[in-house]
Amino acid sequence: MVQEPVDMSTSPSGLAPLWSAFRGDHQMEPIVEMFLGEIPKRIESIGAAGRNGDLPQLRRIVHQLKGAGGGYGFPQISEAAQKLENCLDASGEAWRSQIQVPLDTFLKLLARAHAGRGI
Amino acid sequence: MVDDALPRVLAIDDSELIHRLLQVRLQGERLELHSALSAKDGLAKARELMPEVILLDLDLDEMDGFEVLDRLKQDRATQDISIIFISSTNDTAARVRGLDHGAVDFIAKPFEVVELKARVRSALRMQHLVKMLAHKAQIDGLSGLWNRRYFDQRLLQELSEANRHHRPLSLIMCDLDRFKRLNDQFGHPFGDQVIWRMAQILSSGRNSDVVCRYGGEEFGVILPSTTLERAHEVAERYRSQIEDHRWNDQPDLIVTGSFGVADLQFMPKGSTPEDLIKAADSALYRAKQAGRNRVELAHRSAEPRTL
Numbered sequence: 001m002v003q004e005p006v007d008m009s010t011s012p013s014g015l016a017p018l019w020s021a022f023r024g025d026h027q028m029e030p031i032v033e034m035f036l037g038e039i040p041k042r043i044e045s046i047g048a049a050g051r052n053g054d055l056p057q058l059r060r061i062v063h064q065l066k067g068a069g070g071g072y073g074f075p076q077i078s079e080a081a082q083k084l085e086n087c088l089d090a091s092g093e094a095w096r097s098q099i100q101v102p103l104d105t106f107l108k109l110l111a112r113a114h115a116g117r118g119i
Numbered sequence: 120m121v122d123d124a125l126p127r128v129l130a131i132d133d134s135e136l137i138h139r140l141l142q143v144r145l146q147g148e149r150l151e152l153h154s155a156l157s158a159k160d161g162l163a164k165a166r167e168l169m170p171e172v173i174l175l176d177l178d179l180d181e182m183d184g185f186e187v188l189d190r191l192k193q194d195r196a197t198q199d200i201s202i203i204f205i206s207s208t209n210d211t212a213a214r215v216r217g218l219d220h221g222a223v224d225f226i227a228k229p230f231e232v233v234e235l236k237a238r239v240r241s242a243l244r245m246q247h248l249v250k251m252l253a254h255k256a257q258i259d260g261l262s263g264l265w266n267r268r269y270f271d272q273r274l275l276q277e278l279s280e281a282n283r284h285h286r287p288l289s290l291i292m293c294d295l296d297r298f299k300r301l302n303d304q305f306g307h308p309f310g311d312q313v314i315w316r317m318a319q320i321l322s323s324g325r326n327s328d329v330v331c332r333y334g335g336e337e338f339g340v341i342l343p344s345t346t347l348e349r350a351h352e353v354a355e356r357y358r359s360q361i362e363d364h365r366w367n368d369q370p371d372l373i374v375t376g377s378f379g380v381a382d383l384q385f386m387p388k389g390s391t392p393e394d395l396i397k398a399a400d401s402a403l404y405r406a407k408q409a410g411r412n413r414v415e416l417a418h419r420s421a422e423p424r425t426l
Contacts, residue, residue, distance in 0.1 A: 027146070031139045063178060067207040068136035070229025071144075078207075078229050 017116030018109060020073030028073070035072045036117040039110050046107070059088045062106070074113055080106040125151045126243050127170035131161030131187065132205070133180045137228075141174070144232050150243065158182035162190055165197045171246040172239060175222070177206035177213065185220060192221040199249065201242040205230070259332040261311055262318035270331035270339050274392040277329070277343050281383055288383040289350035291340040292399040293321070293357065296375045296411040298336035305369060312366075313374055320360045324353060339396070347382035347416060354378040354414045362412060379403025381417035 020036075022028035042061060049058035062081050069077030084102040128150050130141050138154045145152050153168055155161035158179045165173060173191065177184030184204060191197045204217045207228035214225050223245065224238050257269035265273070274290070281288035295301075295317060302310040314336065321330045321338055329341040340357075342350050361376050379402030381395055398417040406415040 027143055031143050034139065035136065060180065063207070064134040064136060067176075067178075067228040068134060068140065071137070071140045075229065082207075 015108070015112045015115045018074065018076065018112035019116050020113070021075070022073040025073075032072050033117065035068070036114055039114040039117075043107060043110055046103075050103070055088060059085065062088065065110075074109070077106075077109050077113065080109050125149060126172070126246070127151045127153060127168055128172045128174065128239060128243075129153045129155060129161065129164055129168055129170040130174040131155045131158065131164075131179070132174070132176035133157060133178075134176070137176070137205075141235075144235060145239070148236060148239070150239070158184075158187045161187060165191055165200065166194070169196070170200060172242045173200055173202045174226075174239070175202055175204045177204050177208065177217065185216060188217065188220045188222060201246045203238055203242055262314055262332045264318050264322070264338070265329060265331040267331065267333055270329070270333060270341070271392065273329050273331075274339075274341055274395070277341055278383065278390075278392050278395065281343065286344045287346045288395075289342040289345045289347055290381050290383075290395050290399045291342065291350055291354045291357075292333065292379045292396065292403045293317075293338045293340070293354070293376050294403060294407070295336040295361075296377055296407075301374065305372075309366075309368060312368075316364060317361055317376065320357055320364075323360075324357075328353075339399075345382075347380060347385060350380045350382060351414060351416060354380050358412065358414055375412035377403055377406035377411050378414040379406055379417065380414060385417065385419040 020028075020032045022032055025032075042065070046058060046061055048054075049061065062084050066078050066081035066085060069075065069081060080102065084099070084106050087098045087102055090098060126149070128145070130138060130152065132138060132141075132154075133156055135156065138156070141154075142152060150172075153164060153170065155164045158181055161173075161175070164170075175184055175187060175191075179187065184206070188202060188204065191200060191202060198221075201224075202222045203224040203226055204222045205226045205228055206213065206217075209227075217225060223242055226235055226238055257266055258264070259266045277288055280286070295313060298310065298313070301313060314332075317338065318330070318332065321340055324330070324340070325342075327343055328345075329343075331339045331341075333339040340353075342353065345353075355378075358376060358378055361374055364374065366372050366374070379399045381398035381402060383390060383395055386394060386398060402415040402417045406413040409415065
């Protein structure tokens, strides 16, 4: 069966940076920077999972970011991941039709967080 | 014994992000943090490290967190570890299920640092109390030595270790001579003092020796990896130490003890802990018959177990 690809495009340019609640926290800064540095890799993985219709992998990445986002000072990422996860948990193929808006919001938040890296 | 080593906390979570966060967030706490990135690794590390507390993510990849919880609780080696489960689920039923399956607490992801620390500290406190109670239940109140119950468990354990690794195992049984007369003549507080002093003498040996108060004025010393000859020397040293001790309240009094020593090496194959105790007890009886204040060795079996 040919899977309908999900549009994963984002426009990172010109995004207002999203700051971690731990900005300036010397203890947290190194791991927050590491978290932000890994965002492109995660966006890419989300994209690949979406394109391949790999729902378990997509769900896994989103679930991990839901659990960790707030811990790294980005409660918005956890909230957006929660909404996205609710869609992914919808029965059958319903997730395909409902996912676009929460996915865009989620990816945009990740891109905004990444834009605030090192500043 | 309640040791002074840092308590160990094992985090089982398949997200590297959470492990990094825990490492930073629990920095400065009086604990040693270990990580496992999968259920399988977590179960293996739990057995290997024997942590006081496990932080268990319920949403693991290859195995359901509840199954990990059940396995930890069903394994005798890990069943007493305090488990706090962590999940980003808001499902009350899942929380109830986790607690009903033996977890002591629950933390929601994303967690607040102060709450995480407080819950880990609380679980560690509880674990410390449980260990202390378990320890106290195995200690004799007067002498501070292990009690008979512990002695029986430990002897069985040491016997199977000795058989498995083909090592010697010796047992010294010791009885204070004419103890009833001491109690009658000088009173029970003095009798207690003698018991306490004997406990001190018997505890002065190697750390690996297990010293127990077996009964009223009878003591047992388990000596792992120790031959009969060496155990004989040890018993002889204890015998002379109690005889040479001078009592402040009774300067002219000499208290003595009789000793019986047995080694599993000279017992028939398949001997039980009871057989070893019986052999040491028979030797002790001969020491008493021969005039007390002596060390006697158990008879060697015609068909001894070979090392």
